[in-house]
Amino acid sequence: MKPVDFAYARPMDVTAALSLLAEAGPSAKVIAGSQSLGPMLNLRLVQPGLVIDITHIAELRLVEERPDGISIGACITHADIEDGRVPDVAAGALRDVAHGIAYRAVRNRGTIGGSLTHADPSADWITMLAALGASVTLRGAAGLRTIPVEDYMLGALEADLRPGELLVSVTVPRLGRAARWGYYKLCRKTGEFAHAIGACVVDPERGVCRAVIGATEARPIVVADARHLIGDGTQEQFDGPAVDELARASGMEDAIVRQTHVVALRRAVAGAAHR
Amino acid sequence: MTGQGVGASARRREDDRFLRGRGQFVGDIRLAGMQDVAFVRSPLAHATLRGVRIPDAVRSRVFTAADLAGVKPIVAVSGLPGFKKSEQPVLAHDKVRQVGELIAMCIGPTRAEAEDVAATVTAELEELPAVHDMLAARARGSALLHEHWGDNVFLETFVDIGIEAAFDAPIKLTRRISTARQCMAPIEGRGTVAYWDNRMEQLVLYTGSQMPHIVRTGLAECLGLMQTQVRIVSPDVGGGFGYKGILLPEDICLGWLAMRCGHPVRWLEDRREHLTAGANCREHDYDITVYADRDGTLRGIDCEATVDSGAYSSYPFSACLEAAQVASILPGPYDFPSYRCRTWSVATNKCPILPYRGVARTGVCYALELMLDLVAREAGLEPFEVRMKNLVRPEQMPFDNITNKHFDSGDYPQALRRALAAADLEGIRARQRRGEPDGRLIGIGIAIYCEQGAHGTSVYAGWGIPMVPGHEQATARMTPDGGLELRVGVHSHGQSMETTLAQVAHEILGIDIDRIKLVHGDTEYTPYSTGSWGSRGAVMAGGAVATAAREVARLAAEIGAHLLQADPRTVTLRDGAVYGPSGSVTLAEIAHVWYRRPQDLPVSVDPRGLEATIGYKPGRDSGTFSYAAHVATVAVDPQTGDIEILDYVIVEDGGRLINPMVVDGQIYGGFAQGIGTALYEEMNFDASGQPLASTFADYLLPGPTEVPAPHLHHMETPAPYTEFGVKGLGEGGAIAPPAAIGNAVNDALRTLGAEVLQSPMTPRRVLAAIAAAREGTA
Numbered sequence A: 001m002k003p004v005d006f007a008y009a010r011p012m013d014v015t016a017a018l019s020l021l022a023e024a025g026p027s028a029k030v031i032a033g034s035q036s037l038g039p040m041l042n043l044r045l046v047q048p049g050l051v052i053d054i055t056h057i058a059e060l061r062l063v064e065e066r067p068d069g070i071s072i073g074a075c076i077t078h079a080d081i082e083d084g085r086v087p088d089v090a091a092g093a094l095r096d097v098a099h100g101i102a103y104r105a106v107r108n109r110g111t112i113g114g115s116l117t118h119a120d121p122s123a124d125w126i127t128m129l130a131a132l133g134a135s136v137t138l139r140g141a142a143g144l145r146t147i148p149v150e151d152y153m154l155g156a157l158e159a160d161l162r163p164g165e166l167l168v169s170v171t172v173p174r175l176g177r178a179a180r181w182g183y184y185k186l187c188r189k190t191g192e193f194a195h196a197i198g199a200c201v202v203d204p205e206r207g208v209c210r211a212v213i214g215a216t217e218a219r220p221i222v223v224a225d226a227r228h229l230i231g232d233g234t235q236e237q238f239d240g241p242a243v244d245e246l247a248r249a250s251g252m253e254d255a256i257v258r259q260t261h262v263v264a265l266r267r268a269v270a271g272a273a274h275r
Numbered sequence B: 001m002t003g004q005g006v007g008a009s010a011r012r013r014e015d016d017r018f019l020r021g022r023g024q025f026v027g028d029i030r031l032a033g034m035q036d037v038a039f040v041r042s043p044l045a046h047a048t049l050r051g052v053r054i055p056d057a058v059r060s061r062v063f064t065a066a067d068l069a070g071v072k073p074i075v076a077v078s079g080l081p082g083f084k085k086s087e088q089p090v091l092a093h094d095k096v097r098q099v100g101e102l103i104a105m106c107i108g109p110t111r112a113e114a115e116d117v118a119a120t121v122t123a124e125l126e127e128l129p130a131v132h133d134m135l136a137a138r139a140r141g142s143a144l145l146h147e148h149w150g151d152n153v154f155l156e157t158f159v160d161i162g163i164e165a166a167f168d169a170p171i172k173l174t175r176r177i178s179t180a181r182q183c184m185a186p187i188e189g190r191g192t193v194a195y196w197d198n199r200m201e202q203l204v205l206y207t208g209s210q211m212p213h214i215v216r217t218g219l220a221e222c223l224g225l226m227q228t229q230v231r232i233v234s235p236d237v238g239g240g241f242g243y244k245g246i247l248l249p250e251d252i253c254l255g256w257l258a259m260r261c262g263h264p265v266r267w268l269e270d271r272r273e274h275l276t277a278g279a280n281c282r283e284h285d286y287d288i289t290v291y292a293d294r295d296g297t298l299r300g301i302d303c304e305a306t307v308d309s310g311a312y313s314s315y316p317f318s319a320c321l322e323a324a325q326v327a328s329i330l331p332g333p334y335d336f337p338s339y340r341c342r343t344w345s346v347a348t349n350k351c352p353i354l355p356y357r358g359v360a361r362t363g364v365c366y367a368l369e370l371m372l373d374l375v376a377r378e379a380g381l382e383p384f385e386v387r388m389k390n391l392v393r394p395e396q397m398p399f400d401n402i403t404n405k406h407f408d409s410g411d412y413p414q415a416l417r418r419a420l421a422a423a424d425l426e427g428i429r430a431r432q433r434r435g436e437p438d439g440r441l442i443g444i445g446i447a448i449y450c451e452q453g454a455h456g457t458s459v460y461a462g463w464g465i466p467m468v469p470g471h472e473q474a475t476a477r478m479t480p481d482g483g484l485e486l487r488v489g490v491h492s493h494g495q496s497m498e499t500t501l502a503q504v505a506h507e508i509l510g511i512d513i514d515r516i517k518l519v520h521g522d523t524e525y526t527p528y529s530t531g532s533w534g535s536r537g538a539v540m541a542g543g544a545v546a547t548a549a550r551e552v553a554r555l556a557a558e559i560g561a562h563l564l565q566a567d568p569r570t571v572t573l574r575d576g577a578v579y580g581p582s583g584s585v586t587l588a589e590i591a592h593v594w595y596r597r598p599q600d601l602p603v604s605v606d607p608r609g610l611e612a613t614i615g616y617k618p619g620r621d622s623g624t625f626s627y628a629a630h631v632a633t634v635a636v637d638p639q640t641g642d643i644e645i646l647d648y649v650i651v652e653d654g655g656r657l658i659n660p661m662v663v664d665g666q667i668y669g670g671f672a673q674g675i676g677t678a679l680y681e682e683m684n685f686d687a688s689g690q691p692l693a694s695t696f697a698d699y700l701l702p703g704p705t706e707v708p709a710p711h712l713h714h715m716e717t718p719a720p721y722t723e724f725g726v727k728g729l730g731e732g733g734a735i736a737p738p739a740a741i742g743n744a745v746n747d748a749l750r751t752l753g754a755e756v757l758q759s760p761m762t763p764r765r766v767l768a769a770i771a772a773a774r775e776g777t778a
């Protein structure tokens, strides 16, 4: 279980990284925290000719707080967020979710950009950031584009990352003062990937009521207007059968799998109500 | 007890190097010119091997079965009647029978480069139907692994001790119970470094082994060498649990390669190889019926047990040790009159099944203890009442049970009573009646087992496997400065022998344990031994060290008497000195005279000096019987199927304890593995025989957050036949947790009418059981 022989580059700015990517073409692989790519390299599931380490690019570690939200550089680690080095504009949701990812050793290295690009359905960020209405900004030869987090994930282990593009930042909207959020992850042991995740954000000021069913087989199920499922989030107006039906309609065939996802969302909502 | 002798919780002497990261494991060994090996392994579970294509550019770095002419396959037979022999090829030639089977071996300056070479080699395989389900494998018409057998059964055994007498019992319950296939997962995987020593004309093979002498014998036979031409060195070993007792084809490959290529070679098993190509254990299936009276008295047990033995019979324990043992140990610590058991050791297209801590006992305990709880439920009794009715009682000891196991001593009911008191059964029942605010369901479960350890010649001669333990030998030798060397053929893979065996010698000679050095793990320097397995180290090596130390004490006393000018009959040895009627002389002084001033010795001095190698066997070699009662309290979330262990009590009787702290460590470690069996660990295969887990992301082990601290209590009923009354107990911690936790889970689910009878008890299995109960399909 050793990787193939590959070349290694450590560009110091995004422009340099992009031109390396353009030169090397499909045989190049970007590496950030290496927590997902590392094992894949070792298992030779990926066999790149060039690995481009982006963790020394200062730009990708920038955090920019604005009145309406925050932009987080792609190479910000889970630990940066957990420790509060990144202002939490989401009323504690970012810190809480970061804290629940894997073990500290993984959080010290794993990045928010890497997690979203790796696009593992059971990862934490994809589900919570979708609930928060976050977006990602990508930069390539053709310039910048910004898309919702849930659209960035195309399917299991597949992100909408075009050849030559880098994910540069993640933008999270600021929650209103009355906003509540809930997050519930089902897994058997610390550091195990989730079997079911439920997440919800209710922000009356901004008219937001979002619910997400995560850790599915593929993309999370994102309900942008979830009032019919979770009510106003102040009390338990949770409609289990409707959530079950939604999951079924989204292709979740197995009754036990559906049940755990319904429970996860129910508990996320209950948690939000008590916040 | 002097603070260092038998019974003292002396600090582990091994810890200084281990805790500083200075242990020396196979992976730490660096030899000049060493090259790494990577194997080409079968990607298919069952296939005909048509050929191996090797590009010319790497031809000199790749070796296949064709190169290994004269190397014999691994054959581990059992003498049990009807056993069918398998030949495990060192490198596959005509056929592959498991994913991960070795097809070619490739060398490179580094492992990565060796893997580069391996990636260019193509095995031409023609897929055959795979046998992945041991029950289907037994059926007529199944695909066959070893065609000339005519079926897939290594061995079938049958015992019937008057089962008809139980047929009229008012309670008759039948269930199918099973335990998953697991991987042993010691922290350190397997590994081998080999080279040919021209001066010694000897193949030197470093490998983390529990049983270096057995590996030497097996390896020499496969390679056609004299045993003096093979030296096995087992350095520090990072956990073995049975896996490191096995002679692997990889070992033989490396040995052959070292002799051929003139430089040292190394193979270090990686975790994927470990999980997909080796280290399999535990997969049992029970179709079991229990007969009982309304008051809970057991009338009989009738069982058909199947064990998935995998593709080959592994060396030296064979493919049938597991299933055949099921038949003899299923009755557990209970006394009942009728018994029938049929077992099958079935060949499938999986890695060979290997003995794992608790060998067979974990599955047996799970099956039997789950059934006893069902009896209790049926009879309207508390589960402990059924145990109390049937446990062998202290006044029956020593007791020969229905399968002729000789229980040496103990008070099983007492262990259970103490465990129940510590677990607060009454309190838990009251809590169950109140209900939990969070909607979870509380359950309490008990399990009791007895653990036969250090069973010797009389037991193993019957199995007829390549290895039968006889007398265990030890050497004790004083050094000129008054220190002591001990040499034993067992090897520590975490048992703290450097500490505990020194304590044994200290008990007899009074030499400070810091001056006692244990030499082990090297066939060149130690007496022959079957090694460390079957909870035998403390009993066998401990007994041997005590015997040898006593002989040295006698020899030293004689010299001491001479130096004191006293009659040898009037001197005594204590606290490291020989005392006569009018003075004393220290062992260090005696050693000094023997080694450095022989002119001071009389001509009649015993020429054996201060050194003895002696063999030891307990008064009876049918094994010691340690035992324990485990009580688990769990909370089950009926919506998610999650199980949390709230409390866990263990009351263990391991006879006299040499070092109680070390014993606690053994129990904690076993307990963690038992939790793995109960709740997490499972190596699944798909219908084509592909293992479905290849990393620890998909093969779940319990971690620190999943293993609560158990409440541990000891009883110390001395064993009647062993030195100091010691009993073997290294495996026990891993035996009962699946049963205790399983019973607790089913106790919690009782109000829902659900039961889970398959380990690991995953959330999915819990939810499926609840759903089945709800739909009335349970």
Ligand SMILES: Cc1cc2nc3c(=O)[nH]c(=O)nc-3n(C[C@H](O)[C@H](O)[C@H](O)COP(=O)(O)OP(=O)(O)OC[C@H]3O[C@@H](n4cnc5c(N)ncnc54)[C@H](O)[C@@H]3O)c2cc1C
Binding pocket: A029, A030, A031, A032, A033, A034, A035, A036, A037, A038, A054, A074, A075, A100, A101, A102, A103, A106, A109, A110, A111, A112, A113, A114, A115, A117, A118, A122, A123, A124, A125, A161, A165, A166, A167, A168, A191, A192, A193, A194
């Ligand atoms: C033991 C363990 C447990 C874990 N448990 C969890 C868990 O509970 N929850 C969870 O959510 N995650 C978990 N993870 C995954 C972890 O969160 C990883 O950090 C994350 O998946 C990947 O981030 P990374 O920075 O390490 O990315 P890398 O591994 O370096 O890269 C991952 C992929 O993203 C690409 N990439 C990375 N950054 C960029 C970028 N800026 N632009 C374009 N492409 C990019 C890489 O090319 C690669 O394809 C676990 C990992 C491990 C090893």
